[in-house]
Amino acid sequence: MATERTFSIIKPDATRRNLTGAVTKMLEDAGLRVVASKRIQMTREQAEGFYGVHRERPFFNDLVSFMISGPVVVQVLEGEDAVAKNRAVMGATNPANADEGTIRKVHAESIEANSVHGSDSAENAKTEIDYFFSADEIVG
Ligand code: ATP
Numbered sequence: 001m002a003t004e005r006t007f008s009i010i011k012p013d014a015t016r017r018n019l020t021g022a023v024t025k026m027l028e029d030a031g032l033r034v035v036a037s038k039r040i041q042m043t044r045e046q047a048e049g050f051y052g053v054h055r056e057r058p059f060f061n062d063l064v065s066f067m068i069s070g071p072v073v074v075q076v077l078e079g080e081d082a083v084a085k086n087r088a089v090m091g092a093t094n095p096a097n098a099d100e101g102t103i104r105k106v107h108a109e110s111i112e113a114n115s116v117h118g119s120d121s122a123e124n125a126k127t128e129i130d131y132f133f134s135a136d137e138i139v140g
């Protein structure tokens with residue numbers, strides 16, 4: 001298994017409850033290394049572009065409004081099999097279905113306010129990293 005990178009967002013429900021450190025610790029404890037990180041307020045245009053694949057889904061407008069309701073922390077995570085490792089520590093989209101000990105089981109408020117985003121493939125990870133970071137902001 002090769003070292004790879006994935007993209008993560010600590011969502012507004014988590015930053016609002018001052019959980020940036022708690023969530024990051026769970027990522028680090030899972031074997032992921034934070035090689036880039038910044039706290040930003042997303043614009044509506046940025047959030048709509050990021051979630052473009054979900055544009056036709058019924059929850060799209062609510063999701064965009066939620067993602068711009070407060071600051072988020074965007075991060076690049078590096079490690080062995082980082083995409084799958086991150087998805088595993090995140091837990092299921094709906095916290096009601098998430099495994100014990102996962103970030104969403106421990107911290108998420110709802111299927112929408114579910115504390116973290118994580119890329120679902122290496123290809124999407126690259127696109128998502130490039131959407132928020134320039135190469136000189138990533139220090140592995
Ligand atoms: P993410 O892409 O944020 O890592 P995911 O891959 O587990 O999460 P997706 O199916 O890609 O889930 O949905 C993207 C986001 O949209 C979810 O994380 C959640 O915030 C929101 N979402 C998904 N399904 C619903 C739903 N049925 N109702 C409300 N919000 C939803």
Ligand code: MG
Pocket residue numbers: 118120
């Ligand atoms: Mg997704």
